[in-house]
Amino acid sequence: MNLFYLPGIDEGIHHLDVEESRHAVKVLRMSAGDQITLADGKGTWYFARITNADAKKCTFEVQKKKYFPKKDYSIHLAIAPTKNADRIEWLVEKNVEMGIDEISFMQCQTSERKNINIDRIEKIAISAMKQSEQAWLPMINALKPFREIVQIQADQKFIGHVDVTNPHHLKALAQPKKKYLILIGPEGDFSNGELELAQKNGFEKISLGANRLRTETAGMVACQVLHLINS
Amino acid sequence: MNLFYLPGIDEGIHHLDVEESRHAVKVLRMSAGDQITLADGKGTWYFARITNADAKKCTFEVQKKKYFPKKDYSIHLAIAPTKNADRIEWLVEKNVEMGIDEISFMQCQTSERKNINIDRIEKIAISAMKQSEQAWLPMINALKPFREIVQIQADQKFIGHVDVTNPHHLKALAQPKKKYLILIGPEGDFSNGELELAQKNGFEKISLGANRLRTETAGMVACQVLHLINS
Known part of the structure; x- marks a missing residue:
């Protein structure tokens, strides 16, 4: 078709x-x-x-x-653009194929890229929606500063971060049928100030397993975990 | 590091x-x-x-x-090379990042690509292993015909295929701590003959959800499901 x-x-x-x-x-x-x-x-x-x-x-x-009614859960991914634009483009393609509701780009303290071509990203999202035969086109939002991103509302809010004090896998914390917001940081990770600000705003720190994942891989794995919890 | x-x-x-x-x-x-x-x-x-x-x-x-001892489960993915070589290269990168034990390439009836650059694929695997700080380099096998691939042994053998007679999600069939082999077909899907041959050889048909996924996305989602069942 x-x-x-x-x-x-x-x-x-x-x-x-x-x-x-x-x-x-x-x-x-x-x-x-x-x-x-x-x-x-x-x-x-x-x-x-x-x-x-x-x-x-x-x-x-x-x-x-x-x-086609919407699913009974929704995923909003906010991610720092990668240094290499290709990587964020594939993240968008893959997440749209798997099904996502909203993607925001965020400017973090250690972000290496300060801009993003939203028109190009939207074209990729449309093409992936068509290719995977879906009815809903995800909302794609322009780059915003981290302090604005942490104000976004959701039922469950997560921030991807691995350290010794954070043994919680997203799989263990996410509950089914929720409106999720998940933040994935840049190559240089979130700063301590950003982590604190997120926690003050009700975000839970989560891990995605033992392996060290690239930004775009983490953004895809996180959404995949949420899909599986709901499937 | x-x-x-x-x-x-x-x-x-x-x-x-x-x-x-x-x-x-x-x-x-x-x-x-x-x-x-x-x-x-x-x-x-x-x-x-x-x-x-x-x-x-x-x-x-x-x-x-x-x-570093091996994990208590192992994943062997056998996949048809995609028409566009980039797509299989990123599949390798992502699966190595997430952790995989063996990748085989298989020649199917409807395969659009008849060759694969194994040296290049191995370099990508090495680079992803280093980048994600792992100790094990997955085994990468050259292109083999489908009839040889279905002879490979494993505890649980799956073939990715969605039709009305197949409502089983991989998540529901895979058991933890097993040696898995999963086959993902080309853009044109497996032929009926290939599906029958796989089933005769003990493969179970599995779905990866309602969305129609590209070959390389399916290859990545399948491995991710197996990781999550074991995490």
Whole structure:
């Protein structure tokens, strides 16, 4: 199945954008009468039929739609961008494939990267949503300072950090069916001040096992633990 | 800590190879008297002191060593190489970081890639082992036909496949402290013949959840499930 993404469909837009039109008509060689499936990224799939296979503005008529309710838990990952942008891009791709609700980027004291290309990250998220045939597009938030990130609300709030005083694996602390927020720090780790600020704001320190993981690996493993607790 | 890899150390080789010598002396600017830690990839770390900081043949003397026993479970992943070689490379990096014992590559009926650069994959595995500070280097095996892969022995053997007759999540079937072998198929999935052959050889079909995952994501999620069952 080829899933198309069209956020405006629920507002009555019944043609693909230029890029998706080109893909449907030139790459997939679709023509009038062919069936397509569209996701609005807000939980609904639309089953439609192409009416005009224009490579710049491919029109369709909707025949049926189906709503997919959200899962009974949600994951919000806040992560420090890695020095190497590729690594954060794959983290986004993998977490969207596995299913995530919200990704925020945070600026920490030891962060090596001070900027992030949100447009590019959003494109990767859309592509992963389509590829893994999902109905919900996760919210992607621009870079914010750590002190703002720790103000975000959730049922369970975790901060990834391994030291001798912290033997708690995320698996042991997370409860099923909650709204989770998890913070994963930069290559240089969180500063003591950041750890204290997080704990003051109700975050629990968690470990992800004995191995020393890269930032992006930790961000993926943490979400995977939360999925498994709920599966 | 900078961990060096030296497989021959237990046979009495007490100098770094050209690449590692250059890294120690030119990049890390180490000199005689500096402490280094070396892994032989077979469970032992050697704590040593540099005796001659030669950028081509850096010598050292061992002062102490420490053996890390293997975990009480083992994971052998057999996976079809992806069309895009990058994707299999990151799978190797991530699985080594998280801890894996053996990776085999298998040729399936619908495989799009018929070859794999094992030297490059081994370099990635060594780099990930060093980066995540481990003592064991996983065994990496060259591409073999599917019919040979299904002959490999293990306590629990799984094949990743989602269809309506297969509601079993790996999480529900895997028991702790076992020797696992898990097969993950190519983009075009296993053929019916391959699935039958696997089942005849004692493999259980497993799912990894509702989302449709890419080959390399499935290979990583499967190993992560097995780690969590044992953590």
